[in-house]
Amino acid sequence: MDIESAKKAGKVEGVYAVLKKLKFRQGEGQNSWKSLQAFFSDATDDINSSPVYGNDPMFDVLHKIPEGSHVKVHGIINEYGDEKQVRISSIRQAGPSDEDYDPSKLMRKTPNDIEEMFLYLEERAGSMSEGELRDITIGLVSQYAEELKKSPASVEIHHAYYGGLLEHVWRMLKIHEGIESLYPFSDRDVVISGIILHDLGKIFEYSLKKGGAPALTDSGELFGHIYIGASIIQNEATGIKAGELSPQVKNLLHIVLSHHGKREYGSPQPPKTAEAWLVHLIDYLESRMQIAGEEIKKIKPGKWSQQKIWPLENARLVNLRKKDE
Ligand SMILES: [Fe+2]
Numbered sequence: 001m002d003i004e005s006a007k008k009a010g011k012v013e014g015v016y017a018v019l020k021k022l023k024f025r026q027g028e029g030q031n032s033w034k035s036l037q038a039f040f041s042d043a044t045d046d047i048n049s050s051p052v053y054g055n056d057p058m059f060d061v062l063h064k065i066p067e068g069s070h071v072k073v074h075g076i077i078n079e080y081g082d083e084k085q086v087r088i089s090s091i092r093q094a095g096p097s098d099e100d101y102d103p104s105k106l107m108r109k110t111p112n113d114i115e116e117m118f119l120y121l122e123e124r125a126g127s128m129s130e131g132e133l134r135d136i137t138i139g140l141v142s143q144y145a146e147e148l149k150k151s152p153a154s155v156e157i158h159h160a161y162y163g164g165l166l167e168h169v170w171r172m173l174k175i176h177e178g179i180e181s182l183y184p185f186s187d188r189d190v191v192i193s194g195i196i197l198h199d200l201g202k203i204f205e206y207s208l209k210k211g212g213a214p215a216l217t218d219s220g221e222l223f224g225h226i227y228i229g230a231s232i233i234q235n236e237a238t239g240i241k242a243g244e245l246s247p248q249v250k251n252l253l254h255i256v257l258s259h260h261g262k263r264e265y266g267s268p269q270p271p272k273t274a275e276a277w278l279v280h281l282i283d284y285l286e287s288r289m290q291i292a293g294e295e296i297k298k299i300k301p302g303k304w305s306q307q308k309i310w311p312l313e314n315a316r317l318v319n320l321r322k323k324d325e
């Protein structure tokens with residue numbers, strides 16, 4: 001049974017990936033306690049386990065199971081506030097001898113068709129006017145096609161799964177297609193190229209661990225995607241035309257550097273061109289709405305989120321929709 005169905009059925013029986021485990025420990029001596037919490041996922045959803053305490057025989061079993069492994073879990077669904085958790089009654093490593101073992105269904109993945117999204121991205125790049133910027137954009141898209149199709153867009157904030165980066169860029173391009181006629185003063189080619197390439201560095205910033213959990217790479221930790229993306233583009237640009245960068249390529253590099261909007265969010269410069277503002281605002285709209293969409297799924301009608309959501313101005317979110325809407 002997949003996780004989405006298990007949440008509805010109220011019980012859990014299936015094979016899942018262990019995304020991560022968290023260990024808690026409190027106090028010293030007689031009154032101390034320790035606990036473990038596991039996070040399971042498959043292609044449909046993810047779910048946390050209820051804490052397993054040190055005096056529970058299940059603690060040692062869970063302790064020995066490595067992150068990223070595939071496990072067979074039995075349990076019941078437990079409501080913790082508004083969050084559904086699984087109270088584990090048994091857990092063990094799973095493998096091909098389990099009849100419901102299918103590793104291709106265990107990875108968290110974009111729900112959209114990867115090839116269709118990539119085709120749309122290529123169409124938008126192809127619709128740019130001929131010239132250096134189009135050559136750079138198409139050149140990088142074809143050079144990094146495989147990485148662009150797979151990369152997550154973050155470790156856990158938004159689109160944190162296989163194909164997440166492509167889904168993020170695809171949706172930004174859709175938004176731009178809808179509004180581009182409203183801002184004819186902006187350079188369409190620069191904006192399209194900026195959207196496609198603004199997060200390119202993420203293909204080297206993240207990797208997917210066994211089990212599908214995104215992780216920061218050494219390059220991600222040391223440089224971050226803004227620097228990585230800008231240096232890839234700079235190399236590609238000087239390959240086409242050495243010397244002074246053209247105004248359009250300067251603008252593209254500026255978009256990569258400024259797309260987080262503020263220095264405290266990791267951008268060395270705030271946006272200083274109309275195109276950079278447009279890409280930053282579309283990026284902000286798309287990423288915040290994806291976060292809101294993920295969070296609202298967890299909140300029952302009429303209720304508030306359990307926690308403050310820091311990417312949404314560190315406020316709680318309320319679901320004001322009626323049940324049957
Ligand atoms: Fe970014």
Ligand SMILES: [Fe+2]
Nearest residue numbers: 168198199283
């Ligand atoms: Fe982005």
